[in-house]
Amino acid sequence: MKPIEHAVPTNDSRRAETFQHRLEQFNPGVVWLDAQGRVMAFNDVALQILGPAGEQSLGVAQDKLLGIDVVELHPAKSRDKLRFLLQSRDVEGCPVKSPPPLAMMINIPDRILMIKVSRMSDTRETVGTCMIFYDVTDLTTAPSVEAPSGTAAPPRKLLKIPVYRKNRVILIDLKDIVRFQGDGHYTTIVTKDDRFLSNLSLADLELRLDSNFFVRVHRSHIVSLAHAVELVRADENMTLVMADAERTAVPVSRAKAGQLKEQLGVI
Missing domain, CATH: 3.30.450.20 (PAS domain)
Known part of the structure; x- marks a missing residue:
């Protein structure tokens, strides 16, 4: 047996x-x-x-x-x-x-x-x-950074994103996140093989994420440069292909195109 x-x-x-x-x-x-x-x-x-x-x-x-x-x-x-x-x-x-x-x-x-x-x-x-x-501040963020005298301390940087799933709280590591997509009161967090729904807004996330690795390329999208696959230009439009399961082509706004190309080292 x-x-x-x-x-x-x-x-x-x-x-x-x-x-x-x-x-x-x-x-x-x-x-x-x-x-x-x-x-x-x-x-x-x-x-x-x-x-x-x-x-x-x-x-x-x-x-x-x-x-x-x-x-x-x-x-x-x-x-x-x-x-x-x-x-x-x-x-x-x-x-x-x-x-x-x-x-x-x-x-x-x-x-x-x-x-x-x-x-x-x-x-x-x-x-x-x-x-x-x-x-859950201490579980999800880096320690506070002391600000120069007379200035406000910057917000604590995120290390993990808390979400609810099936009545349980899950902490998603930033290194696993491919991109964020905003939609009204919610934000979809996309990893390579899963999706999670979060109530945190893109504006809040943008303030708390390391801008060296996470870039807001569009009013509805924040991407992880570590998971970027290809930068595509067609006519006047630019998209960034990401390493999620669907190989999503994320739109890049004109206002963000220059910053993104600089960070990617693209001329």
């Missing part, structure tokens, strides 16, 4: 399990919101992060945060994304089911959060929302 073969976990699955275990050791931030999205209560972790945000963005002391619209505690560029999450319904339109998780970069303070909101309801309708988040 042939012995039973046990599946051997891959390195990727081992890394995912290790990270998931680390994430479970975190003390999450918890915020309780009423049906209108106003802060009713929070735990100490949430206060440590949202407190400085309220003081810096609103000029509101920490002891005055109760009753404030939670969206207003985030930088202006993040508010539409958070509002979209809080107002989302499931695909069948049920108002009390919870939307998918969301990753968000907030700059006050300079943090990366994985956010999950759960609808709280009675038997008929939503009566509030419980927002739970994990601060």
Whole structure:
């Protein structure tokens, strides 16, 4: 009789399990919101992060945060994304089911959060929302760089991109990413053999990625130069062929063509 073969976990699955275990050791931030999205209560972790945000963005002391619209505690560029999450319904339109998780970069303070909101309801309708988040900044970014006196510190550079898949958080190594493609509130992250959906915007990513390796060649595209295969010019148009499974030809805008050719050493 042939012995039973046990599946051997891959390195990727081992890394995912290790990270998931680390994430479970975190003390999450918890915020309780009423049906209108106003802060009713929070735990100490949430206060440590949202407190400085309220003081810096609103000029509101920490002891005055109760009753404030939670969206207003985030930088202006993040508010539409958070509002979209809080107002989302499931695909069948049920108002009390919870939307998918969301990753968000907030700059006050300079943090990366994985956010999950759960609808709280009675038997008929939503009566509030419980927002739970994990601060994954130290797992996904390089240490802070000290800025010259009198200047603002630059944002921490990304080392990994956090995404949700099947109710688990996955960290994607930058070296595995071929390109990013923006689409509304979402960004598609493309590796050589897979795709992931992220809530991080191209604008946020551009600020946090090393521009020596990742270049925004178009308003909807950031590419990894390490995975560029061919630069194609046809008439007035230019495309960059990438090493993903489809050998995608990414459009290069005229404004970015000169910078790209310089970085690739093309005359």
